Amino acid sequence: MGWLTVNNASTTSLNWGNSIFTCGKCIGLYDVQKCLPAKSCSGVAFSPRAFASRNSLKKLRRERLASERVADKTTASSENVQNDNKVELSDDSAAEKGVNIPSRGAVLQACTVTSGLIAALGILIRQASHVASVEGLPVLDCSLEVSFDFEVWHLQLIAGLVILISSSRYILLKTWPEFAESSNAANQQVLTSLQPLDFIIVAFLPGVSEELLFRGALQPLFGSNLSSAVVVALVFGVLHLGSGRKYSFAVWASLVGFVYGYAAIASSSLVVPMVSHAVNNLVGGILWQYSSDSSGEISD
Secondary structure, three states: OOEEOOOOOOOEEEEEOOEEEEEOOOEEHHHHHHHOOOEOOOOOEOOHHHHHHHHHHHHHHHHHHHHHHHHHHHHHHHHHHHHHHHHHHHHHHHHHOOOOOOOHHHHHHHHHHHHHHHHHHHHHHHHHHHHHHHOOOOOOOHHHHOEOOOOOHHHHHHHHHHHHHHHHHHHHHHHOHHHHHHHHHHHHHHHOOOOOOHHHHHHHHHHHHHHHHHHHHHHHHHOOOHHHHHHHHHHHHHOOOEOOEOHHHHHHHHHHHHHHHHHHHHHOEOHHHHHHHHHHHHHHHHHHHHHHHHHHHHHO
16 A cells, blocks of 8 residues: 655645645555545545445345345245146056046047037937928927027026036035045046146037037937936946946936936927036036145145
């Protein structure tokens, strides 16, 4: 550090604005700083220690923000790892139970193709029955027996069907272990890999297409009466076997099919069983997903 020498005979003046300071001895830079005024005429303070303190605070703040960003990234990474582990554990659990879990794309493709084929068959039967009836053949016109007409009171019927079927299924899941196991196996195979919005697709496509075939084509083809509703409901139940679903699920599907058939007869509208079936599928899928998440959180 350099020194500033000032003789006693002569004086050195430091001019700062309108203030003059004179030092008559040898002083160092530190003493010069003490001689300098704390403020200028404009009122701006100058303090090396305060300036250094502010730099230190800024540096500490930058370091703290950097450490917080690193901590946030670490937390996000750990959460992603935990989520991946949960998915892997669910897949491993399903594999241990012998349930084949198809991919999301495979499920959506199978649902779309199958529903399209079922709907096409229903439309073909309805159209063929209409042509045969017009030609004078002894065949009931399915399109006249059950139409797509909709009235306001149908909303009450739909709401009643949804409450009846969804509550009955919930009771059976709690009281009939075989049905609960069969239903869970089927839902696990179809719904495990799906995203939330996919539930709407797999609920409404089968609901609409199956009702178009069974209650909109086959049932009126055999006659719009309770006997026809029972026969078609039994066929509907048997076709729901497989994919992890046992006879208990077929019994349930037969009972539900009869309820939808009776609703179609009472309303003379295919819209009622279609909407009821689709909404019940959606409610069942959401409840299964919620129960699966709850059990996963408890097990963790």
